[in-house]
Amino acid sequence: MYCCIMYSKELLKGTLEVIVLKLLSEHGKMYGYELSQKVKEETEGKIHLKDGSLYPALHKLTKDGILTFEEVNIGKRVRKYYKLTAKGEEQKETLLDEMRDFIKTIEKVIFSDLKTSPAI
Amino acid sequence: MYCCIMYSKELLKGTLEVIVLKLLSEHGKMYGYELSQKVKEETEGKIHLKDGSLYPALHKLTKDGILTFEEVNIGKRVRKYYKLTAKGEEQKETLLDEMRDFIKTIEKVIFSDLKTSPAI
DNA sequence: AAATAATACATCAAATAATGAGGTATTCAC
């Protein structure tokens, strides 16, 4: 059902994307697991980036030139630290603007009681 | 990509659903075309309920007992006026609450500059 | 009067993406 919003794909898809880009922009570089923990923490568990969504997303964003990564060995374990490319920085700004606009629009439609009813 | 939000399905799915339920609650009864026009108008064209999304959604909501409809003949044309059932009223409240909560959460994650950086 | 736009409904194949389940392996705490 989802939606049918002008910027539907770019936006709702972006719920994950915009979060990832914002956090990476803010923290410089982060690895997948770190991202999911950070989001869980900042939202008191309300938003939970699942493995099955997060990793494919990171791969796609990398493929699209939004992110790059470097592998860092932590003992025998490998971490992939992601960061924004220049294109990624632009994309972040775009998505944040869209999100702002989307929220404003939704709020206007959804949370207006005043609008119609002259209240008896 | 979408998301992976606690209430993902119930919420993002709901962008259409919540709009429809809100408008029906507000206006009593409306038909499909009217709904799409109203939304377009109220959002200055930013949100556009497409036929291919709207009608299937109305059918599904009816099947689920959220909506009922009555057919009205306008000349040779038939209009289906939809309205909320009691269950639909409840559902509307639930979705509005979720939407409020979602927006608050997203805003917290996305629009905080203060949070991390101690600024130089 | 004829063409065009708007009204009003509908369906469906294709594309897209989230979910949930499954998998591997390392490190830490008890």
Place this chain on the structure above:
DNA sequence: GTGAATACCTCATTATTTGATGTATTATTT
């Protein structure tokens, strides 16, 4: 040495949007 946490990954299934396509009536423009 067992379980939990860390850290990555894939993929089939499911769900949903989109865009195309269709039908038909009414209003408007030329």
